[in-house]
Amino acid sequence: MRAKFGKVEVLKGINLKFPENKVTAIMGPSGCGKTTLIRCLNRIHELTPNAKVEGEVILDGQNIYSPQIDPVAIRRRIGMVFQKANPFPTMSIYDNAVAGLKLNGVRDKNRLGELAEKSLRMAFLWDEVKNDLKKPGTALSGGQQQRLCIARALAVEPEVILMDEPCSALDPTATAKVEESIVQLKKEFTVIIVTHNLQQAARISDYTAFMYLGKLEEFGETTDVFEKPKNELTEKYITGKFG
Amino acid sequence: MERLIDSGLEELTVMVFKMGGVAEKALSVSINSFIEGKDYSKNVHELSEILVNRTVEVEEKSFGLIAKYQPVASDLRIINSYMKVAYDFERFGRYAWDISFVATRFNAKNSKCDEWIFEYIRKMAEQVLQMVQVSINTLRRLDPDLVKNMTEQENEVDKAYFDFLDKLVEQASITNECTVSSVLVVRYLERIADHAMHIMEAVVYVATGEKVTLR
Numbered sequence: 001m002r003a004k005f006g007k008v009e010v011l012k013g014i015n016l017k018f019p020e021n022k023v024t025a026i027m028g029p030s031g032c033g034k035t036t037l038i039r040c041l042n043r044i045h046e047l048t049p050n051a052k053v054e055g056e057v058i059l060d061g062q063n064i065y066s067p068q069i070d071p072v073a074i075r076r077r078i079g080m081v082f083q084k085a086n087p088f089p090t091m092s093i094y095d096n097a098v099a100g101l102k103l104n105g106v107r108d109k110n111r112l113g114e115l116a117e118k119s120l121r122m123a124f125l126w127d128e129v130k131n132d133l134k135k136p137g138t139a140l141s142g143g144q145q146q147r148l149c150i151a152r153a154l155a156v157e158p159e160v161i162l163m164d165e166p167c168s169a170l171d172p173t174a175t176a177k178v179e180e181s182i183v184q185l186k187k188e189f190t191v192i193i194v195t196h197n198l199q200q201a202a203r204i205s206d207y208t209a210f211m212y213l214g215k216l217e218e219f220g221e222t223t224d225v226f227e228k229p230k231n232e233l234t235e236k237y238i239t240g241k242f243g
Numbered sequence: 244m245e246r247l248i249d250s251g252l253e254e255l256t257v258m259v260f261k262m263g264g265v266a267e268k269a270l271s272v273s274i275n276s277f278i279e280g281k282d283y284s285k286n287v288h289e290l291s292e293i294l295v296n297r298t299v300e301v302e303e304k305s306f307g308l309i310a311k312y313q314p315v316a317s318d319l320r321i322i323n324s325y326m327k328v329a330y331d332f333e334r335f336g337r338y339a340w341d342i343s344f345v346a347t348r349f350n351a352k353n354s355k356c357d358e359w360i361f362e363y364i365r366k367m368a369e370q371v372l373q374m375v376q377v378s379i380n381t382l383r384r385l386d387p388d389l390v391k392n393m394t395e396q397e398n399e400v401d402k403a404y405f406d407f408l409d410k411l412v413e414q415a416s417i418t419n420e421c422t423v424s425s426v427l428v429v430r431y432l433e434r435i436a437d438h439a440m441h442i443m444e445a446v447v448y449v450a451t452g453e454k455v456t457l458r
Contacts, residue, residue, distance in 0.1 A: 226316060240248075
């Protein structure tokens with residue numbers, strides 16, 4: 001896959017297979033193309049003016065960039081959680097959790113209730129909010145808001161969850177809860193997470209990809225990458241000997 | 244660019260290297276005490292105690308570095324290996340003390356051991372001490388190439404140990420003290436050679452990331 005902003009090539013030929021029902025962490029210095037890569041995976045990248053993508057993303061044997069594929073439908077199958085928690089400010093906790101479902105036409109209240117509880121449980125938030133579902137989503141703490149966003153992404157039952165630095169604004173306690181939920185999520189979903197936090201990548205991921213200047217320099221099992229990286233650039237990056 | 248962990252790793256390295264020097268000294272003194280029939284047990288005991296204490300210090304330093312910096316890759320391999328190497332040096336000290344204890348307790352020199360026994364042990368000890376020196380040099384230079392041929396040397400030491408037992412059984416004339424003391428010393432030498440190999444394996448792991456068995 002190659003991606004450009006105008007004439008600037010940000011992804012310079014990435015070829016990568018994300019293992020199913022595993023957590024894959026993507027790490028690399030700022031500007032290496034991590035975020036662009038995951039934004040290409042659910043076609044959000046193309047919403048940016050002047051952005052171009054060349055290549056294929058195969059999900060269940062189908063290229064999601066085929067002309068006959070509806071990008072909106074793809075984004076339901078490949079959900080995304082962003083760096084900053086972004087609950088809809090005018091909505092309650094409950095409405096936030098089911099927002100995606102309603103957009104996808106689910107109207108049955110019982111069904112909505114079931115899926116709201118299921119997704120909030122999977123995001124490890126249910127016990128903390130079950131008696132306050134009518135309160136505004138923005139009334140929650142930063143960590144709870146991020147888990148609400150995870151629940152919102154899970155409610156539409158995607159196959160893949162993309163996460164872009166989901167804990168960068170959270171304190172260690174909130175981070176630990178989000179990390180716990182990510183590790184649990186892989187039982188049902190394939191998780192791909194961009195992180196600058198190397199210890200987080202080591203803690204929660206099964207596989208790690210290291211990117212540098214728009215290229216994939218190393219991909220392997222996380223324990224191998226952190227114990228005996230094959231690539232000298234990876235070694236320098238994770239040990240802090242970079243530049 | 245100097246990293247925050249670098250000074251800690253350097254301190255750890257110096258601690259382990261110093262242990263190597265102490266361990267080598269303890270071994271050579273103890274072997275001399277057996278061959279010369281002199282009592283150096285107090286001296287060797289002191290060196291052994293230093294190694295025991297240093298091992299604890301290396302462990303504490305290592306845990307501190309892990310807790311503070313969460314090292315990965317070559318940094319993690321160094322810490323992990325140095326903890327193991329410190330233990331191997333501690334074992335060198337312990338075996339040295341054991342040898343000097345045997346030398347004092349049974350005083351083989353005065354127990355009318357046959358000369359071939361001293362010659363055998365002297366030769367075996369030379370080979371084992373050379374392996375110990377190679378292991379320490381390998382560690383100092385972090386050079387896995389230095390371990391070449393060490394597997395053969397280790398096999399030779401193993402063979403020397405078993406050959407010695409066979410030879411002793413054939414020699415009915417020697418005294419009980421001589422039998423007990425020489426068997427123990429030869430056994431300790433064989434174990435020391437094993438620990439030298441552990442150190443070399445640890446160096447290969449630090450340098451390459453590969454876990455090898457050289458024995």
